Amino acid sequence: MSSNSQTLTPQATPDVGGLAPVAEGRRRGRPPAEPAAGQGRKKSLMARIRRDKVMLLLIAPGFLYFVVFHYVPLAGNIIAFLDYKPYLGFVDSVWVGLDNFAAMFQDGAFWEALRNTLVITGLQLALFFPVPICLALLLNSIVSNRIRKFVQSVVYLPHFIGWVIIVAVFSEVLGATGAVPHLLESLGLQRFDAMTTPEFFPFLVTIQSIWKDAGWGTIIFLAALMNVDQELYEAAAVDGANARHRLWHITLPGIMPVIILLLILNLGSILSVGFEQIVLQRDNVGPGAGEVLDTYVYFHGIQDGQWGPAAAVGLVKGIVGLILVLGANKLAHLFGQEGVYSNGKSK
């Protein structure tokens, strides 16, 4: 589930919680790297700037990028309070207060987009989420290293294929002339075009997500599985526990913290569906089934020129999404997990 079409992020989330310099120094048990002179904190600010000038110069382009393309546009959300006209610009457009937000709540298309978003993310949570876990359990039970690595390579590959290609590939297989309708017909069932049936759309999107990312999603669970104490298995086996007992009483409790953590983080991103994936296929099924919040903003704002109202929807979605992610992180803390900030792209 992703809101941001522009970043490519693998499943594993970085351990941002541990990045604070203090925590780092403590955990790594190593004194902070001081300059050779060893004068450290007592240096004056100017002296430190002089010492760090190369480092600061190296940071500058990246810092500038984040400011220009993330923070300044963030301030641009002010447009949600304007009756924005491109030819008037930000300064001369009329300030309308909360009118755009009021319009949003009265717009049936907005509620439809919200409903579609929740249906799709809910379905993904129910159908997608368990797949990487089961796949990881299966892979983990393979004794042969070579077979396991081969299967891993095969299931990781689709993660790197872009949505345009994936939609084209799915049209070829599920579309009117594809293999699946042929198969359905030969089984005596009614053939239908999975790409253009509105009722099927949430399932179609979920199936595509599973095909693309379920394999990649196993990485985090495989690592967790490898870490379950092997001596527990041995002791249990000696005591007569069979494979099913061991799975139920050792493996699953062992990886449960990771499962709960990822579940919470996914709950935090229920307002975000893969934008690129949906925007490519929305017109196949029409906005009634295919419009989600992100595509609503795009089509109503940039395509139809209703800048203010669409920006209001985008802003509300962004704020609620941020609260959900932060809340999810808090919840993960309560479950005893180290804070893991996700950018909502854990699928």
Add this chain to the structure above:
Amino acid sequence: MANPSSTLVAGLGRLKSKDTRPIWMEKPKPAIQVSKAIALVIICFLALYPLLAVLATSLSSQSEIANNNGLVLFPKEPTFAAYQTIFAGGVVTDALIRSLLITTVGTALSLVVTVAMAYGLTRRDLVGGRFFLMTALFTMLFSPGIIPSFLMVKELGLLDSYAALVLPTLMSAFNLVVVRSFFMNLPQELFEAAKIDGAGDFRILVQMVLPLSRGVLAVVGLFYAVGYWNAFFNAMLYLNDDKWPLSMILRQYVLLGQPMGDSAVAEIAVPSQAIQMAVVVISLIPIVIVFPFLQRYFTKGVLTGAIKG
């Protein structure tokens, strides 16, 4: 198990050593072994079949596709006609060259900016270091939204320029964290020794840090490259069709089925299914070529780098 990151690190260590069945583990019943094998075959089939179907169609003649009602499993007489048509010059060839250039230049720029910032942030008592780090990290939590981002690119005068495909996605905070973590886990004593010998910060980066970081640079470079190669939305938003990369050509002519411009395939208004699928195959080739080459770095480079924090 309180800490998922230590879980991952410790787990990776064991990944290699687990090759033979432990003594205590009973041999599974044949029925279970068979069903597992069947499951694996089905999984691999589901993952690969769609790609093979595309390849098969792209190698079929128009008449064979028509005779089979659109479905070809194995082309009886494989033909490269579709590819010849595409590479005869025109829209697809141009777009392919553009995509390769955008991906190369974009990946290089992204890597330079990411490495520079990541290295700068490795100094623990850097002036403003925490501020710079947090500025980057917070971008993982929010997205400014489609409309403000679009207006930013417009205000900067980047509409209809290739820079609009690269600059807005120049760096991801995730990749920054991965590279920085990797740098911080290198043996710092080496660099301190070099510093005593009079080497400057920049020289240490170029001559010592980078040569030790090939794995992580390969992985992060792959992430950036795949991102640029697959991106279509920025091109759709910002560029006129004479500048479109391959991904937009794919969307226009394969997904929307619009006729290719007259220069591409003069005799066929609407491109045949074989030609459409050949375009898909061409888009897939760079990914399939690069993937196995870099795959060995994934579990090693990405995870260990990303999670040690």
